[in-house]
Amino acid sequence: MINNKTKEKGDDMMEKDEKIKPCPFCGSKEVDICRTNKQACWIRCHKCEAEGNCAEKREDAITEWNKRVDVEGYASIIVDDEN
Numbered sequence: 001m002i003n004n005k006t007k008e009k010g011d012d013m014m015e016k017d018e019k020i021k022p023c024p025f026c027g028s029k030e031v032d033i034c035r036t037n038k039q040a041c042w043i044r045c046h047k048c049e050a051e052g053n054c055a056e057k058r059e060d061a062i063t064e065w066n067k068r069v070d071v072e073g074y075a076s077i078i079v080d081d082e083n
Helices: 058-066
Strands: 003-007 014-020 032-038 039-046
Touching: 014 058, 032 058, 039 058
Parallel strands: none
Antiparallel strands: 003 014, 032 039
């Protein structure tokens, strides 16, 4: 996991200790915390641009990004638009 010390915007700039896992797709340890407004926050990989689920709170967006599913085997192709 990445242990980042970041500064939160607001009246007081305070440091937070946050643990964010690397990108589950490309393994990059560089991620962005994105917002469109105060109720929409998500994590995006800076390298491959994969995005996590949107959440209202920054902490919840980080929790969503850090979730991983341990699955064995391979996926089944249900729809293939190539044909």
